[in-house]
Amino acid sequence: MTTSWVTELRAALGADSVLTDPDVTAGYARDQAMLAPAGTPAAVVLPRTTEDVVAVMQVATRHGVPVVPRGAGSGLAGSSNAVDGAITLVMTRMDAVLEVSPADRLAVVQPGVVNKHLRDAVAGYGLFYPPDPSSYDWCTIGGNLSTNSGGLCCVKYGVTTDYVMALEVVLADGRVLRTGRRTVKGVAGYDLPRLFVGSEGTLGVITEATLALRPAPKRPVTLAASFATTAQTGQVVERVVTSGLVPSLLEVMDNTCICAVDALLKADLDRSAHALLVAQSDSGGTVAVEEIEALAQLCREAGAEFVHTTDDPAEGDLLLQARRMALPALELLGTTLIDDVAVPRSRIAAFLDGCDAVAAARGLTIGVVGHAGDGNMHPTVCFDPADAGQRERAYAAFDDICELGLSLGGTITGEHGVGAIKVDWLEREIGPVALDVHRAIKDALDPMGLLNPGKVFRRASVRDLPAVAELTGR
Amino acid sequence: MTTSWVTELRAALGADSVLTDPDVTAGYARDQAMLAPAGTPAAVVLPRTTEDVVAVMQVATRHGVPVVPRGAGSGLAGSSNAVDGAITLVMTRMDAVLEVSPADRLAVVQPGVVNKHLRDAVAGYGLFYPPDPSSYDWCTIGGNLSTNSGGLCCVKYGVTTDYVMALEVVLADGRVLRTGRRTVKGVAGYDLPRLFVGSEGTLGVITEATLALRPAPKRPVTLAASFATTAQTGQVVERVVTSGLVPSLLEVMDNTCICAVDALLKADLDRSAHALLVAQSDSGGTVAVEEIEALAQLCREAGAEFVHTTDDPAEGDLLLQARRMALPALELLGTTLIDDVAVPRSRIAAFLDGCDAVAAARGLTIGVVGHAGDGNMHPTVCFDPADAGQRERAYAAFDDICELGLSLGGTITGEHGVGAIKVDWLEREIGPVALDVHRAIKDALDPMGLLNPGKVFRRASVRDLPAVAELTGR
CATH class of the missing domain: 3.30.465.10 (Uridine Diphospho-n-acetylenolpyruvylglucosamine Reductase; domain 3)
Known part of the structure; x- marks a missing residue:
C-alpha cells in the first residue's frame, strides 16, 4: 500500500524521483562505514531543484516523516545511513x-x-x-x-x-x-x-x-623519509611547526602500513622502518626546493634512516602513491574499522605509541596512517569479523583509540564526522553544557526533529527518535 | 537608593568591581561610533575572573537586568553602547x-x-x-x-x-x-x-x-602607485585576483584622502591622482621582490602615473603611513561618519565611482579609504554637525553608500559590525528567513533577551526591549 505522503511526493516531484522498491532503496541505506547501524528507508527521493527539496520538506513536516539527506555515500561515520521509515533524500541529481x-x-x-x-x-x-x-x-x-x-x-x-x-x-x-x-x-x-x-x-x-x-598550486617538490622510532617522527613534526615551515602536505604511515603497502605494491619500502613521512611543497621554483631541503634537514637532524627528495612530479606521485594505498593495503589484512582522531601536533609521537600499545593489549593489527602536519590520524583496526572475539576486541580497540585521543587533548573526529558511530563519544567530548547548546539550536531550527534523527547527538526529549510507524500511519 | 541586584553584585564581586557613580559610568557608555544612540548604564561591572562573570549573569537572570559586554570601546558601530538601566560588563581586567x-x-x-x-x-x-x-x-x-x-x-x-x-x-x-x-x-x-x-x-x-x-611574516617589500582613474585601480585589483598574486596588504585611497593626508603630513603626494594603491609582500627574499615586481607590472599595464617599490622596511613604513593617516586626516575636515561596506573584488571601481556620485548628489565631502585586496571599503562622510542640513545629508549619504554596496552584491558591514547603527540595514540585507533564524538562535541561547538587547537585530516579541525600570523595580 502506498502511504499518502509518497503519493504527495510523486505528485510534486514526478514518479521517477520517488523510489520505494526495497531492492532499489536498499542501495541508498548505507555509506562506507560498513559496521555502523542503518535502517531501511521508506522512500528514496532524488530532487532536481531547490523547489523539489522545498516540496519534500513540506510533505515531511506535514506528515512528520524524518528525512536523511545524503550525497554519494562516501562517508565514514554512517552520517547518512538510513533511518527506518524515513525519506532518504539523495542530492546527486543537483550536480551543476x-x-x-x-x-x-x-x-x-x-x-x-x-x-x-x-x-x-x-x-x-x-x-x-x-x-x-x-x-x-x-x-x-x-x-x-x-x-x-x-x-x-x-x-x-x-x-x-x-x-x-x-x-x-x-x-x-x-x-x-x-x-x-x-x-x-x-x-x-x-x-x-x-x-x-x-x-x-x-x-x-x-x-x-x-x-x-x-x-592553482605550483609544481610540487616531494620528500620521503623513514625513521626507526616514532619519537623521531614526532620530533620532525614538532620542529616543522615551531620552525614555521608550511608544507602543502605532510603525511605519516606507521610500520604496519609500510609493510602492508609494500606487500601490495612491491615498492621496495624499508619494512624495518617504524614510520615513513611523505611531504610536499607547492610553493614553486626555488622556494619549494628550499622548503623541502629545510624539511630534509630536520629529518636528518632527527636521525632519519633514509631521506629522499625529488622535484620530478611523476616521481613525487609515486612516493605519494605509497601513502594513498595505505587503506586499500590494510583492507587486504581483514575488515577495517577506520578511526579519525585528531591530536595537538605536539602529541603525535605519544599518539602513535599509544596506538601500538592498544594493538598489543587487544591482540590486533592496527595500522596508523595520518595527516601528520595537522595531527589528524586514522588508526585502522584490522580484524576478522567472522571471529566474534576479534570483532568484540576490534570495537574495544576503536574505543581505546578515542579515549587515547581525548587523553592527549584531542578530538574524537578530525574530519569524518560523528554520524551514527560516535554519538556517545560526542557527548563525552563536548560535555553537558555544550550538549544542551546543541540541543537548543537543533530545537530552534528543527522543532519536530525531522532532519537526520539520531545522528551526531541525542535530543533531550522523547521526540528524540520518533515512532515513525505511528507518525506516518503505516 | 541602591537596587537589590547592585547589592548582590557587590557582595559577589567586591565593591571596587561594581561602579554606579554616573560621572564614572558615563565613561563606559559609548564606543567610537560617536553618532550612534547610547543609553545610560545602571552599573558598570569589571569582573576579574570567569566566576565573576558567572555571578553577574546569574544576578542578571534572577532580576531580569540586561547586560552589555564590552572591551576597550574601540568599536565603530555602537555595538557596546550602553542600554538604559542595564549592566555594562567591562572585560578589560581579564587581560592575561x-x-x-x-x-x-x-x-x-x-x-x-x-x-x-x-x-x-x-x-x-x-x-x-x-x-x-x-x-x-x-x-x-x-x-x-x-x-x-x-x-x-x-x-x-x-x-x-x-x-x-x-x-x-x-x-x-x-x-x-x-x-x-x-x-x-x-x-x-x-x-x-x-x-x-x-x-x-x-x-x-x-x-x-x-x-x-x-x-612571523618576513621582511616586507612595499609598493605605492598612483592612478588617474578609479577604473585603472579596479583593473589592477581584478588582475591581482585573476593572476593569483596574494600580497600581504593591498590598500587604496581616493583623491579626497590623498589631498587630506598630504595636507596633514606634507608628504608631497600627487594631489591630482584619483587613487593611490599601497601594497606589500611579506613572502621574504626574492619571492617578495618578485611578487611586488609582478604587481608593479600590473600597475604599469593599467596606466599608473607613478609606481615606486622599496625593500627598505623603514621606507615601506613611510609609504604605509600615508594610508594609516587617512582617517585622522579626514577628521580635520569635519565630523566623520565612517562606513564599512564590502563589495566583490570585481566591483571596486564601480563602488569608488558610486561614492563620488553620492558625494556630488549630497553636496558633501566623502573620502574613501579601504582594503582593496579584499573589497572592504571605508567611505567616510565629512560634515559639520552644527549645520542641521549637512547633518541630515550626511546620514542620507551614509545610507546611500549601504544601498550602493548592496546593489553591487556587497554587504553593509565588512568588519565593523552591525551594532546600533545598522539594525535596519541588517534586516534588509539578510531578509526575513535569515532574520527568523537569527531570532530562533537568539531565543534558544538567551530566552530572556538579556544580552546586548537592541543590537544587531530586533527580536520578534515584546521582550525585544525589556522595560528595564519595571524589571529591576527601580
Whole structure:
C-alpha cells in the first residue's frame, strides 16, 4: 500500500524521483562505514531543484516523516545511513557547477557536484578548490559541506568550512534560507553558513554553495623519509611547526602500513622502518626546493634512516602513491574499522605509541596512517569479523583509540564526522553544557526533529527518535 | 537608593568591581561610533575572573537586568553602547595571556588582552597573530572576537574567526560553555566557536579564547602607485585576483584622502591622482621582490602615473603611513561618519565611482579609504554637525553608500559590525528567513533577551526591549 505522503511526493516531484522498491532503496541505506547501524528507508527521493527539496520538506513536516539527506555515500561515520521509515533524500541529481568567477575567485555549485568535477571545472581558470578528501573522485560537495571534510591539503589550506562564502539551505519546514555573501569579508549577522557546515544534515538541506577558490598550486617538490622510532617522527613534526615551515602536505604511515603497502605494491619500502613521512611543497621554483631541503634537514637532524627528495612530479606521485594505498593495503589484512582522531601536533609521537600499545593489549593489527602536519590520524583496526572475539576486541580497540585521543587533548573526529558511530563519544567530548547548546539550536531550527534523527547527538526529549510507524500511519 | 541586584553584585564581586557613580559610568557608555544612540548604564561591572562573570549573569537572570559586554570601546558601530538601566560588563581586567605554545602554534588568552599585547607576547617565539584592526594598539581581543575584526592583513591572512580554535563563554543564565579544541582540525559537533565570533555580545560573554598563530611574516617589500582613474585601480585589483598574486596588504585611497593626508603630513603626494594603491609582500627574499615586481607590472599595464617599490622596511613604513593617516586626516575636515561596506573584488571601481556620485548628489565631502585586496571599503562622510542640513545629508549619504554596496552584491558591514547603527540595514540585507533564524538562535541561547538587547537585530516579541525600570523595580 502506498502511504499518502509518497503519493504527495510523486505528485510534486514526478514518479521517477520517488523510489520505494526495497531492492532499489536498499542501495541508498548505507555509506562506507560498513559496521555502523542503518535502517531501511521508506522512500528514496532524488530532487532536481531547490523547489523539489522545498516540496519534500513540506510533505515531511506535514506528515512528520524524518528525512536523511545524503550525497554519494562516501562517508565514514554512517552520517547518512538510513533511518527506518524515513525519506532518504539523495542530492546527486543537483550536480551543476552554476558559475565560476575568476574575477571574484569563487564558484557557485549545487550539492551533488562531485569534488573532482569542481576541481576540474576551475582548473581551466588556473584556480584550485583545495579540500581533497580521499574519496575526491566520487564524493559530492554537499557531503563535504555536511561533514566539513578535510583531506591531504589541510596542513596548508585548511578544511571545507574555510572555503564557504554563502549557502542556500532548505530548512526543516521548507523555508529557503540564503545566507552568507560573495564578498571576501562580511560580518552582517551571525555566521550561519559555518553553523550548517559540519552539522551532518541535522539542521537543513544544503541546495547551493558559493565557494572560495585559490590560485592553482605550483609544481610540487616531494620528500620521503623513514625513521626507526616514532619519537623521531614526532620530533620532525614538532620542529616543522615551531620552525614555521608550511608544507602543502605532510603525511605519516606507521610500520604496519609500510609493510602492508609494500606487500601490495612491491615498492621496495624499508619494512624495518617504524614510520615513513611523505611531504610536499607547492610553493614553486626555488622556494619549494628550499622548503623541502629545510624539511630534509630536520629529518636528518632527527636521525632519519633514509631521506629522499625529488622535484620530478611523476616521481613525487609515486612516493605519494605509497601513502594513498595505505587503506586499500590494510583492507587486504581483514575488515577495517577506520578511526579519525585528531591530536595537538605536539602529541603525535605519544599518539602513535599509544596506538601500538592498544594493538598489543587487544591482540590486533592496527595500522596508523595520518595527516601528520595537522595531527589528524586514522588508526585502522584490522580484524576478522567472522571471529566474534576479534570483532568484540576490534570495537574495544576503536574505543581505546578515542579515549587515547581525548587523553592527549584531542578530538574524537578530525574530519569524518560523528554520524551514527560516535554519538556517545560526542557527548563525552563536548560535555553537558555544550550538549544542551546543541540541543537548543537543533530545537530552534528543527522543532519536530525531522532532519537526520539520531545522528551526531541525542535530543533531550522523547521526540528524540520518533515512532515513525505511528507518525506516518503505516 | 541602591537596587537589590547592585547589592548582590557587590557582595559577589567586591565593591571596587561594581561602579554606579554616573560621572564614572558615563565613561563606559559609548564606543567610537560617536553618532550612534547610547543609553545610560545602571552599573558598570569589571569582573576579574570567569566566576565573576558567572555571578553577574546569574544576578542578571534572577532580576531580569540586561547586560552589555564590552572591551576597550574601540568599536565603530555602537555595538557596546550602553542600554538604559542595564549592566555594562567591562572585560578589560581579564587581560592575561594564559599560554603561548610554539609546539602547537597557539595562544590562550583572556578577552581583555589588548591586540598589540598578544602580538608582542608571541613575537618572541617567532610567531604572529594576524588580525590587525586599525585600533590594534588599544582594542581588546574580546572586542575583536565579538565583531570578528579584520584589518590590513585580511587579503592574505583572513579575519579573526579564522584564528579561533576554542572559546570559553558564559551563557545568559550563567552556565559556562567550553567549546572548540586545541587541534588544528575537528568536526565533533556544531561549530559553536564561530557562532559566537561576530555575534556582538548577543549570545554570551567570551571569557577565554584559544587562538591559532602563524609563523612571523618576513621582511616586507612595499609598493605605492598612483592612478588617474578609479577604473585603472579596479583593473589592477581584478588582475591581482585573476593572476593569483596574494600580497600581504593591498590598500587604496581616493583623491579626497590623498589631498587630506598630504595636507596633514606634507608628504608631497600627487594631489591630482584619483587613487593611490599601497601594497606589500611579506613572502621574504626574492619571492617578495618578485611578487611586488609582478604587481608593479600590473600597475604599469593599467596606466599608473607613478609606481615606486622599496625593500627598505623603514621606507615601506613611510609609504604605509600615508594610508594609516587617512582617517585622522579626514577628521580635520569635519565630523566623520565612517562606513564599512564590502563589495566583490570585481566591483571596486564601480563602488569608488558610486561614492563620488553620492558625494556630488549630497553636496558633501566623502573620502574613501579601504582594503582593496579584499573589497572592504571605508567611505567616510565629512560634515559639520552644527549645520542641521549637512547633518541630515550626511546620514542620507551614509545610507546611500549601504544601498550602493548592496546593489553591487556587497554587504553593509565588512568588519565593523552591525551594532546600533545598522539594525535596519541588517534586516534588509539578510531578509526575513535569515532574520527568523537569527531570532530562533537568539531565543534558544538567551530566552530572556538579556544580552546586548537592541543590537544587531530586533527580536520578534515584546521582550525585544525589556522595560528595564519595571524589571529591576527601580
